[in-house]
Amino acid sequence: MNERDTDVRFSRYLEQLLLLTGKEPTEVHEIAPAKPEGGRVRAVVYADTPEPGYVTGFSYGLSLVRHPDWMSNGRELVITVRSDDIGWAGVPAETVAALRGMCAYAHGQAIGYMKSYVESSEMSSIVVADPAVRWSSGPVDLGPAEIDRTGQDLVDLVGVYPVYASERDFVYAKGFDALWRLEWDRFDPRRLPVA
Numbered sequence: 001m002n003e004r005d006t007d008v009r010f011s012r013y014l015e016q017l018l019l020l021t022g023k024e025p026t027e028v029h030e031i032a033p034a035k036p037e038g039g040r041v042r043a044v045v046y047a048d049t050p051e052p053g054y055v056t057g058f059s060y061g062l063s064l065v066r067h068p069d070w071m072s073n074g075r076e077l078v079i080t081v082r083s084d085d086i087g088w089a090g091v092p093a094e095t096v097a098a099l100r101g102m103c104a105y106a107h108g109q110a111i112g113y114m115k116s117y118v119e120s121s122e123m124s125s126i127v128v129a130d131p132a133v134r135w136s137s138g139p140v141d142l143g144p145a146e147i148d149r150t151g152q153d154l155v156d157l158v159g160v161y162p163v164y165a166s167e168r169d170f171v172y173a174k175g176f177d178a179l180w181r182l183e184w185d186r187f188d189p190r191r192l193p194v195a
Contacts, residue, residue, distance in 0.1 A: 002038055002039030002064050004039065004064045005040055005061075007182065010042070013044075013155075014044070016140035016141070017058060020137065023049065023182075026086065026121065027045045027086070028042055028043065029042065029043050029045075030043075031043060031090070031093045031096075031142075033096075034097060034098055034099075034100070034134070035101060037150075038065045039061055040060075040061055040094035040095050041059065041061035041091060041097040042060040042093060043090040044057065044058040044093075045086050046089065047086055049080075050080065050132075050134050050188065053084055054081065054082050055081060055084070055085065055086050056078065057078070057088065057089025057090055057091060057093070058076060058078050058092060059078075059095070059096045060076060060093070062076050062077060062105070063076050063153075063155045064076050064100075064134070065101050067101065067105075069104035069106060070104065072154070073154040074094075074155045074156070075156050075158050076155055076156075076157055076158070077092030077093075077156075077160050078092060078098060078135050078157045078158070078159055079091050079092050079126075080132045080193070081183060081187050081189045082185075082189075083190075085118055085189075087117070087118040088117065088162070088189060090159065091126065094117070095111060095160070098113075099111070105128050105158050107128055107174070108127070108175070108176030108177070110163070110167075110168040110172060111128070111168075112124060112125045112168050113126075115123055117162060120190075121162070123163060123164055123189055124164070124165050125164065127161050127167075128158060128159070128160055129159050129160075129176075130159050131157050133157070134151065135157050136159075139155055139157075140154070140155050140157065141153060142154075161186045164192050167179055167193055169195075179194075182194045182195065
């Protein structure tokens, strides 16, 4: 078991998300990780967030392990889409459960999934970028809350955006910036492919 995977640390994470979202999560559920020794993976789901008609989901569990490409802070993933299907909110945690420890989740990375993320969409990949503006206020600190704390546990929120397999392949061939410059609605999972 991972020593960092404690209920106290997860409670601190939920407290930080309450400050960001202004509300309690709609639901929290666990997703079985490919490598259980890294600790639990959870999806933290917010319906109608940041406003009605949107759903937002945060992963929890990626920051329990370190990746050699990370300079200092741990990472957790966040997605925001315009949809009433809360299945989208589980995408970050599903990705973490499958690839934790193997994937750096670096800006510009395109990551494929073996099937569509939700039944109502053919999107089966994500690209990693800055989170939606509302979630980019800097790292969250999951360290002890005492005033004279001896250490911090900083975690960066990293944005993920759903894309089609053809768009993922476009990133592989032409680079992330080429896709990001195209005109497409990053929050619309029902849009048509742009590549």
